[in-house]
Amino acid sequence: MERTDYRKLYWKIITTTLTFSLVPLFALGATIYYQFRVSYTAKIMESLRTLTENRRNAIDLFFEERVSQLYTLAYTQSLDQLRDEKYLDQVFTLMQSRSKSFVDIGIIDRDGTHVTYVGPYNLAGVNYKNESWFHEVMLRGVYISDVFMGFRKYPHFIIAVLRREGDRSWILRATIDTEIFDAMVKAAQVGKRGDAYVVNREGILQTAPRFAGHLLGKIESPHTSQFSGIHVEEMQMNGETALFSTTWLKNKDWMLVIKEDPSQELTPLFEARYMMIGIIGLGVLVIVLGTVFVSRATVGQLIQSDREKAMLDASLVQSGKMAALGKLAAGIAHEVNNPLAVIKEKVGWMMDLLSEEDISQSENFKEFDDAVHKIDQHVERAKKVTHRLLGFARRMEPIKDKVDVNKLVDETIDFLENEAHYRNIVIQPEYHADLPTTLSDSSQLQQVVLNILNNAIDAIGKNGQIDVKTDYSVKDEQIVITISDNGPGIPNDQLDRIFDPFFTTKEVGMGTGLGLSISYTIVDKLGGRILVSSEVGKGTTFTIYLPVIRQEKA
Numbered sequence: 001m002e003r004t005d006y007r008k009l010y011w012k013i014i015t016t017t018l019t020f021s022l023v024p025l026f027a028l029g030a031t032i033y034y035q036f037r038v039s040y041t042a043k044i045m046e047s048l049r050t051l052t053e054n055r056r057n058a059i060d061l062f063f064e065e066r067v068s069q070l071y072t073l074a075y076t077q078s079l080d081q082l083r084d085e086k087y088l089d090q091v092f093t094l095m096q097s098r099s100k101s102f103v104d105i106g107i108i109d110r111d112g113t114h115v116t117y118v119g120p121y122n123l124a125g126v127n128y129k130n131e132s133w134f135h136e137v138m139l140r141g142v143y144i145s146d147v148f149m150g151f152r153k154y155p156h157f158i159i160a161v162l163r164r165e166g167d168r169s170w171i172l173r174a175t176i177d178t179e180i181f182d183a184m185v186k187a188a189q190v191g192k193r194g195d196a197y198v199v200n201r202e203g204i205l206q207t208a209p210r211f212a213g214h215l216l217g218k219i220e221s222p223h224t225s226q227f228s229g230i231h232v233e234e235m236q237m238n239g240e241t242a243l244f245s246t247t248w249l250k251n252k253d254w255m256l257v258i259k260e261d262p263s264q265e266l267t268p269l270f271e272a273r274y275m276m277i278g279i280i281g282l283g284v285l286v287i288v289l290g291t292v293f294v295s296r297a298t299v300g301q302l303i304q305s306d307r308e309k310a311m312l313d314a315s316l317v318q319s320g321k322m323a324a325l326g327k328l329a330a331g332i333a334h335e336v337n338n339p340l341a342v343i344k345e346k347v348g349w350m351m352d353l354l355s356e357e358d359i360s361q362s363e364n365f366k367e368f369d370d371a372v373h374k375i376d377q378h379v380e381r382a383k384k385v386t387h388r389l390l391g392f393a394r395r396m397e398p399i400k401d402k403v404d405v406n407k408l409v410d411e412t413i414d415f416l417e418n419e420a421h422y423r424n425i426v427i428q429p430e431y432h433a434d435l436p437t438t439l440s441d442s443s444q445l446q447q448v449v450l451n452i453l454n455n456a457i458d459a460i461g462k463n464g465q466i467d468v469k470t471d472y473s474v475k476d477e478q479i480v481i482t483i484s485d486n487g488p489g490i491p492n493d494q495l496d497r498i499f500d501p502f503f504t505t506k507e508v509g510m511g512t513g514l515g516l517s518i519s520y521t522i523v524d525k526l527g528g529r530i531l532v533s534s535e536v537g538k539g540t541t542f543t544i545y546l547p548v549i550r551q552e553k554a
């Protein structure tokens, strides 16, 4: 796989994992929040509805009590009795002793004239014939007015009841103190921004609200048409969004409005939302970090195992080549060796014959002698190749014995000391002090070191340095032999072919191209590995890894 493929895989794992874990998380969060919001809002609306209902019942009761008080008075007393101002005053004082909700009281005759009046204002004799409320009472028997300023220049409203007494009709009229009524409504103003007020059909305020306006002012009313029951809804009114609960009163076409500030009421909901966002955010962070970590580890492991597999593949290919070559080499060497032996024998015989010739008698003697010697020389060369090949084939099974690698390397360098000296090449050894001994085939191993050192000397040619180092890796239990030269290096395109049998860059007759392939096979059989790294112009390093074997396996 290419580097970009790993990147792609990495991102694919990340996106898939994130999608499959984040989507359910968000869905869960949204669902929980939505459910909570719905039930919480329902709860708030319910409590607002209850508050409104209680308030309305209280107000209704207030009206009913006043009306029935007046009815009782009108129907238990006769007009003649009540006409007496003193008597009316007595009755009024009695009524006020229980609750001071009335301001004044008066009797109005069928012509609209205020015949008797008890109260702080001087209203006796005033005629109400042209007031619309007067006709309403005459028609319906009971009347509750809107709040108005009237003659008194003070906000008030009146309740009037009609009594038919024989052929006479008269009206008992009382003024209600708006302050008491106001206080009842205001009791529903909850929270810092809550409001409660009463409006009539035309949107005229009948009580003084906290924020919405002032008494008898006109405001935008949530509803203008009558309905039964209680409406609770979120509405935008007068520039702000709030929860409005509205209901019409039973005895009067007034509407009770209770407003609640949702931002205050919904604080727990917002807190829950922030907590939710916090928890989800934390979850996202953990998931993202976890995903990145796991993806990295997975891809890292994949790269590692791919690399190992590639290495194993390469070494399997190389081993395959070697095995095939081994068989082939043995066959060819054997077949070629016999004719070579015959040629060698015949050449020896011809040489003997030539030595008995009289030189002066034979005019082509020189040519014959030359040719025979050349044949002998080339047969020798051919035998060297077949000898190596046979050796290669035979060396398949190593003979293992205790080997001191430092000593072995030192001896090998000794072999080449003269040659190196002659070519002005310094061989610089550096031995690991506590190298363990290992079970290995010393002569085969020596051949490997010799081959590599020979190659290095050949590569340098003249004037250079070869560093030979032994080391021990405790972790892998391996002996490491490193041979570096400062020769010309190996071009990249040749690097993976140098272990191939018969690959050589040397002149014909100078190299067989078998040195490294034989070395490779040997190290492989010994359970180790050879690696090469090279840079053109700088030099080449061969590294041999040998396992430390302390005891032959049974």
Ligand SMILES: Nc1ncnc2c1ncn2[C@@H]1O[C@H](COP(=O)(O)OP(=O)(O)OP(=O)(O)O)[C@@H](O)[C@H]1O
Pocket (backbone or CB within 6 Å): 451, 455, 456, 459, 485, 487, 488, 489, 490, 498, 499, 503, 504, 505, 506, 510, 511, 512, 513, 514, 515, 516, 517, 540
């Ligand atoms: N240290 C080195 N520096 C540069 N090239 C090298 C080095 N070692 C090996 N090579 C290259 O690898 C080739 C193969 O080496 P190998 O030992 O298998 O065969 P050879 O040396 O050519 O022949 P022989 O080993 O029979 O003498 C060499 O011909 C050379 O091109």
Ligand SMILES: [Mg+2]
Pocket (backbone or CB within 6 Å): 451, 454, 455, 511, 515, 516
């Ligand atoms: Mg060689």
